[in-house]
Amino acid sequence: MTAFGFSLLAQDGQARRGRLTTAHGKAETPAFMAVGTAATVKGLTPAQVASTGTQIVLGNTYHLMLRPTAERVAELGGLHRFMDWNGPILTDSGGYQVMSLAKLRKISDEGVAFHSHLDGARLMLSPERAVEIQQLLGSDITMVLDQCVRLPAAPAVLAGAMERSHRWAERCRRAFNPTLGHALFGILQGGDNIAMRHRAAAALTDLGFDGYALGGLAVGEPQEIMFKVVEETAPALPQDQPRYLMGVGKPSDLVGAVLRGIDMFDCVLPTRSGRTGQAFTARGSLNIRNARHRADPRPLDPECSCLTCARFSRAYLHHLTKAGEMLGPVLMTLHNLTFYQTLMARLRDAIAEGRAQDFAAAFAESQARGDLAPLA
Amino acid sequence: MTAFGFSLLAQDGQARRGRLTTAHGKAETPAFMAVGTAATVKGLTPAQVASTGTQIVLGNTYHLMLRPTAERVAELGGLHRFMDWNGPILTDSGGYQVMSLAKLRKISDEGVAFHSHLDGARLMLSPERAVEIQQLLGSDITMVLDQCVRLPAAPAVLAGAMERSHRWAERCRRAFNPTLGHALFGILQGGDNIAMRHRAAAALTDLGFDGYALGGLAVGEPQEIMFKVVEETAPALPQDQPRYLMGVGKPSDLVGAVLRGIDMFDCVLPTRSGRTGQAFTARGSLNIRNARHRADPRPLDPECSCLTCARFSRAYLHHLTKAGEMLGPVLMTLHNLTFYQTLMARLRDAIAEGRAQDFAAAFAESQARGDLAPLA
Numbered sequence: 001m002t003a004f005g006f007s008l009l010a011q012d013g014q015a016r017r018g019r020l021t022t023a024h025g026k027a028e029t030p031a032f033m034a035v036g037t038a039a040t041v042k043g044l045t046p047a048q049v050a051s052t053g054t055q056i057v058l059g060n061t062y063h064l065m066l067r068p069t070a071e072r073v074a075e076l077g078g079l080h081r082f083m084d085w086n087g088p089i090l091t092d093s094g095g096y097q098v099m100s101l102a103k104l105r106k107i108s109d110e111g112v113a114f115h116s117h118l119d120g121a122r123l124m125l126s127p128e129r130a131v132e133i134q135q136l137l138g139s140d141i142t143m144v145l146d147q148c149v150r151l152p153a154a155p156a157v158l159a160g161a162m163e164r165s166h167r168w169a170e171r172c173r174r175a176f177n178p179t180l181g182h183a184l185f186g187i188l189q190g191g192d193n194i195a196m197r198h199r200a201a202a203a204l205t206d207l208g209f210d211g212y213a214l215g216g217l218a219v220g221e222p223q224e225i226m227f228k229v230v231e232e233t234a235p236a237l238p239q240d241q242p243r244y245l246m247g248v249g250k251p252s253d254l255v256g257a258v259l260r261g262i263d264m265f266d267c268v269l270p271t272r273s274g275r276t277g278q279a280f281t282a283r284g285s286l287n288i289r290n291a292r293h294r295a296d297p298r299p300l301d302p303e304c305s306c307l308t309c310a311r312f313s314r315a316y317l318h319h320l321t322k323a324g325e326m327l328g329p330v331l332m333t334l335h336n337l338t339f340y341q342t343l344m345a346r347l348r349d350a351i352a353e354g355r356a357q358d359f360a361a362a363f364a365e366s367q368a369r370g371d372l373a374p375l376a
Numbered sequence: 377m378t379a380f381g382f383s384l385l386a387q388d389g390q391a392r393r394g395r396l397t398t399a400h401g402k403a404e405t406p407a408f409m410a411v412g413t414a415a416t417v418k419g420l421t422p423a424q425v426a427s428t429g430t431q432i433v434l435g436n437t438y439h440l441m442l443r444p445t446a447e448r449v450a451e452l453g454g455l456h457r458f459m460d461w462n463g464p465i466l467t468d469s470g471g472y473q474v475m476s477l478a479k480l481r482k483i484s485d486e487g488v489a490f491h492s493h494l495d496g497a498r499l500m501l502s503p504e505r506a507v508e509i510q511q512l513l514g515s516d517i518t519m520v521l522d523q524c525v526r527l528p529a530a531p532a533v534l535a536g537a538m539e540r541s542h543r544w545a546e547r548c549r550r551a552f553n554p555t556l557g558h559a560l561f562g563i564l565q566g567g568d569n570i571a572m573r574h575r576a577a578a579a580l581t582d583l584g585f586d587g588y589a590l591g592g593l594a595v596g597e598p599q600e601i602m603f604k605v606v607e608e609t610a611p612a613l614p615q616d617q618p619r620y621l622m623g624v625g626k627p628s629d630l631v632g633a634v635l636r637g638i639d640m641f642d643c644v645l646p647t648r649s650g651r652t653g654q655a656f657t658a659r660g661s662l663n664i665r666n667a668r669h670r671a672d673p674r675p676l677d678p679e680c681s682c683l684t685c686a687r688f689s690r691a692y693l694h695h696l697t698k699a700g701e702m703l704g705p706v707l708m709t710l711h712n713l714t715f716y717q718t719l720m721a722r723l724r725d726a727i728a729e730g731r732a733q734d735f736a737a738a739f740a741e742s743q744a745r746g747d748l749a750p751l752a
Contacts, residue, residue, distance in 0.1 A: 038695070038696075038699045038701055039692070039695065039696075040696060042701060042703070043702040043706065044703070045683065045703070045706070045707075046687075063699075067695065067698065067699060068670065068691070068694075068695045072670070072671060072691070075671060076671070076673055076691050076692075077673070082689070082691075082692055082695075083692065084688060084692075294444065294448070295448060295451060297452055297453070307421065307423075311422075311460045312460060313458070315444070315448070315452050315458075316415070316452075316458055316459065316460075318444075319414070319415065319443065319444045319458075320414075320416060322443065323414045323443060325414055325418060326419040326702060326705065326706070327416045327418070327419060327421070329702065330419065330421070330702070330706070331421075
């Protein structure tokens with residue numbers, strides 16, 4: 001087993017081409033992590049996930065701690081064995097979802113007390129417990145517990161959540177049991193306040209982590225605010241460590257954030273949208289439920305190499321979706337993840353070849369062209 | 377393209393080992409056809425269906441005529457292209473489902489008038505229309521329209537449905553446009569009345585079809601009644617043509633019917649049960665939702681070679697099913713279809729080697745052993 005590491009292979013402006021090395025192999029960066037909430041990327045077998053170009057997946061601590069529980073997963077050999085994913089896994093800390101999904105939550109310095117949304121059980125997620133759960137799962141990258149705030153928020157609220165997040169980060173740092181190939185990432189809070197983001201960067205880099213995430217974005221703020229925070233914060237982070245923008249985002253968000261120095265992303269958008277009929281294509285997004293697709297023999301995206309686009313028509317996908325057939329979400333998710341992973345692969349190539357800006361401009365132009373014209 | 381054909385390769389008692397040849401390739405018999413109701417075997421890609429050992433799939437005329445319509449499928453290149461299944465496809469006539477699913481149906485000699493269960497549209501399924509739809513779909517094996525009766529039924533009711541089915545079979549025969557590699561099968565009615573089954577066999581073989589199906593079974597009668605009808609009827613059918621027992625059945629039904637001379641089967645049981653958590657194994661069936669599986673690291677069936685059994689524990693499948701994750705039905709369906717297809721493959725080998733009775737006895741004994749003992 002090799003040590004956890006991050007190699008910076010090329011740089012083009014602020015954009016970075018790198019490689020993560022973990023206990024479960026490598027992931028090329030910029031990387032998009034497919035979301036595998038409850039130990040499954042919804043609807044796909046691990047081989048299908050890998051076929052999209054996905055190299056690293058994300059698991060959700062909140063969901064897994066409730067069911068089947070971290071102890072159960074550990075008994076069964078850890079999350080990789082449980083879900084049969086042999087590549088790297090990053091787990092979130094559970095903090096974000098405890099605040100959005102759990103009932104009767106109460107936040108104190110100790111942690112978050114809450115009732116399970118499944119059966120009402122009273123539980124506590126403390127910094128120490130968040131780390132323990134992730135280490136029981138066997139996660140390659142453990143995230144510290146943090147307190148996220150919805151934007152817009154008053155400066156005092158932002159500062160309070162940030163300060164508490166720093167105290168929690170320090171406790172996570174102490175609780176984390178170093179294991180070869182496994183990493184602990186810190187999370188910067190501070191909302192849209194650049195000064196606070198700089199304070200967060202200073203506080204967390206002082207503590208010292210294996211990577212740094214920007215939390216508290218993708219919570220409803222305009223894209224230009226998110227870009228500004230990334231642009232101003234990334235340079236305050238160590239050059240030789242990975243940077244992760246949590247919960248982001250749309251294809252244009254990924255491109256813009258990569259240009260501003262981000263290395264890692266996760267988002268439910270390609271998988272969740274796939275289940276509701278939205279497809280991402282080289283020419284923007286479309287909804288396959290729309291009647292204009294019902295007799296269209298063409299693939300979702302003629303530029304895409306996924307199984308869905310290679311073998312199935314829009315008419316077939318429209319039919320599956322209208323008929324409520326499970327294969328619809330499966331094929332749409334396969335396509336959307338492939339679209340995201342192909343975008344990341346092209347970004348990686350563009351950075352290595354020093355043409356990241358040109359790539360971004362061409363991508364934006366292609367997205368703006370709109371979907372294929374109807375057939376005559 | 378080759379002509380439609382059936383080769384009898386070996387016989388062991390009444391059990392037959394054969395091979396169907398169609399416009400879309402071969403299927404070894406005895407064959408189990410996976411049910412692909414609405415142009416999809418629910419949840420599985422065609423490659424996953426093929427990985428189970430499935431060689432021929434069944435499509436449902438009733439569902440497809442309502443959505444996306446036979447004309448739409450034909451415009452898009454036919455059902456094989458539409459659903460990307462390049463092997464043989466058999467379609468039912470729609471008769472059975474029009475009687476079980478449609479609203480306000482009215483049966484006359486002309487056909488069945490009914491209202492769509494989707495949007496209430498008034499439609500008519502006549503013998504001529506049933507054949508036209510199946511030929512538009514491009515089905516390799518078209519079934520005649522027949523009138524099925526629930527058992528028990530009075531002799532006059534059985535006889536009336538049978539006589540009408542013969543008139544319809546004759547009209548289907550005339551309406552069918554012979555195409556190289558494509559076949560038309562007749563359907564015997566007559567319920568549990570052996571004399572009527574013999575009349576049906578005589579009437580249909582007089583008309584002359586490419587194969588013969590036993591309809592009106594698997595409608596609630598005890599297994600011994602079904603076996604008796606098969607046993608008495610099969611010898612009245614041509615030796616050199618395939619025999620299809622419609623809508624059957626449980627694993628023990630398949631074994632018993634093969635021993636009595638049946639070559640083809642279809643049933644929703646492996647796919648539908650997979651979606652509700654029931655798994656078929658070498659040691660009988662089990663429900664993965666049961667709490668006793670929640671920490672069990674063993675596969676569903678240690679004797680099974682499917683992806684599900686090779687890579688995933690009962691504990692994981694239990695988790696997926698309890699969490700309502702789509703991958704649960706996908707993996708369970710993959711397993712169940714593999715179990716069915718492996719059973720058929722073993723039956724084929726046993727017949728070829730003259731040990732069909734021994735195989736059946738060993739299979740029944742294994743099924744009766746019950747599920748694996750709990751782990752200590």
